[in-house]
Amino acid sequence: MGKVIVIDDNVVYCDYVGNLLAKEGIAIEKIYSFAAAKKALSAVRSDEIVLSDFRFPDGDGIELLRLMCETGHRNPFFIMTDYDEVPTAVRSMKSGADDYISKRKLEDELLPVIRNLLKRKSLANTNGENIFQRESEAFQFIDRRIRLVASTNISVLILGENGTGKEHIAEKIHRLSDRANKPFVAVDCGLLSASLAASTLFGHEKGAFTGATDNKAGYFRESDGGTLFLDEVGNLPMEVQQMLLRAIQSKTYRSVGGSQDKVADIRIIAATNEDLKKAVEEKRFRQDLYYRIQEFVIELPPLRKCREDILPLAKFFIDKMNTELNKSVSGLDEEATERLQLYNWPGNVRELRQTIQTAVLMTGNGMITTETLGLPEEVVYANSDFSLIDDEIQKERIIKALKQADGNKRQAARLLGISPPTLYKKLEQYNIQ
Incomplete structure (x- = not known):
């Protein structure tokens, strides 16, 4: 995946923006002058994103955008603006800029925009081909559930610890559905601030709030006809939960400041590592929304x-x-x-x-x-998936552990949480070679 090119002649501010992205694991390149930016953007790679200041002593962001377009590049291009430059920045969008980001709200607005764009570009580039098909018994069961629900429009809730691959499961559901040729839009709700969540999801109308100088479509419009994946859905503010509930129930939504409903032909897949039942009990999550998004549940086991x-x-x-x-x-x-x-x-x-x-x-x-x-040496606890709990399944577990250990009995014993002498006794008892 390509990098984000940050362009600003204010060296301190350019470093600040670049470091903000780098701390999130996003590859960046910093350019400190208009002249250097012109040279770099004439040969920009197709998988790179451009984040440029609007005003330079010897030019402006619109000129950089036009130069890039003239050389045949159609990369995502975002303008960073001061508050009093917003009207000018809006005009720059007519030249092909994807959006503008207020410098005053940059910490709130930048990361959600860039992260979701990177996710969508990554999905488009791979088309799901690099998602590994796991063969464990647990994931074969999960795969059957995925295929069962994919062809429906039922809302799905994916549960699991951090890092278990919840978004990959959501992508697979989308690819196997009738919506596969429509957008798959992934939104990390944990990155949405309370003040911007509603606008980010549902869009806003010109004049809806200070700084809303133009209409802006949200992720609901972007995912029309396809799938909207709401990761860490438990982080949504209560007022936005109400709006989401209405959108799911009525299949319509209203943008912030809007006066007319818009149709929402969207399949909702949500995910969380949180106990939403507890969140409901603590009044942090709406009970009616909880029941709406968990029409079908897929729970991912830890590795x-x-x-x-x-x-x-x-x-x-x-x-x-x-x-x-x-x-x-x-x-x-x-x-x-x-x-x-x-x-x-x-x-x-x-x-x-x-x-x-x-x-x-x-x-x-x-x-x-x-x-x-670089991993510490540690043993598997006896309550692991390999531990011998039930006499009726001991033989099956022993065979499974031996296969996993490629026949190494000492390693198989550790996987099973028993001593090697105990394993040898079990091998003899069950006549396992």
């Missing part, structure tokens, strides 16, 4: 409960990172493999991906070792 997925996922990420980082890592050595399988992954698949990314970068070529893997 530590699906240990048979760890190695296949790791191998998938190694191949992916080799391509992205131009490395040639061939795999994991035996000790690194064991460490990978026995770690409890509090950050789930997201943590596994980041761990493999760092390991591939540090290794460069050859095999990943425990040193480059």
Whole structure:
């Protein structure tokens, strides 16, 4: 995925904006002059986003935008403005700018805009091809539920810890639905401030509030005909929850400051790592909205409960990172493999991906070792998915653990949460070779 190019001749402010994005893990490039920006934008890559100040001593943002368009580039282009420049910035949108962002509200407005644009561009570029198909029993069950609900318009609530892949599940539901050729719009509700949430979701009319100098479409309009994914939905302000409930119930919505309802042909998929029932009890989440969004529930287990997925996922990420980082890592050595399988992954698949990314970068070529893997040595707790709880399923669990450990009995015993001598007794008892 490309970077965000920040252009401002105020070096301090340019650094501030760039650092704000960089802290969120977004790749950036900072340009401090109009002349340098003209040169850079004439050769801008198609996957890059431009965030430019409006006024320069020797030109303006409109000229930069026109230069980019003249060279055949149609990159997302955003104007940063001071309050008294808003009317001029609005006029710049007629030249092709995607939007303007007030410098006074930059911390509230910038990250939601950039993050959601990056998500949509990433989805468009991959078309879902790089989403790994997990083969564990738990995810085979989840896959069946996905296929069952995908062809309907039922609202879906996806539950799971941070990093379990809730957005990937939402994307898969969308791709398997009749709306697959329509937009999939992902919104991180945790990034929406209380003052901007309603406008961001439903849009606003000119004059609706101070600074609203033009009409602006929201994510509901953008996802028309497709799917709107509301990640961390529990963070929505109560007044916006009411608006969302009405939109789901009536299939219509009204923009902020608007006087007419607009049709909302949208499929809602929501996700959270929060206990929404508790939020309802504490009056932080509307009960009627809770029942509306959880017509069908998909609950994702943590990675530590699906240990048979760890190695296949790791191998998938190694191949992916080799391509992205131009490395040639061939795999994991035996000790690194064991460490990978026995770690409890509090950050789930997201943590596994980041761990493999760092390991591939540090290794460069050859095999990943425990040193480059960088994980602490720890044992799997006895209450893991492999633990021997029920006599009737012990044999099945032992076979599963042995397969996961590639026949290594010591490692299988650790996965099962038992001692090697106990495992040997069980192997003899069940005549497992």
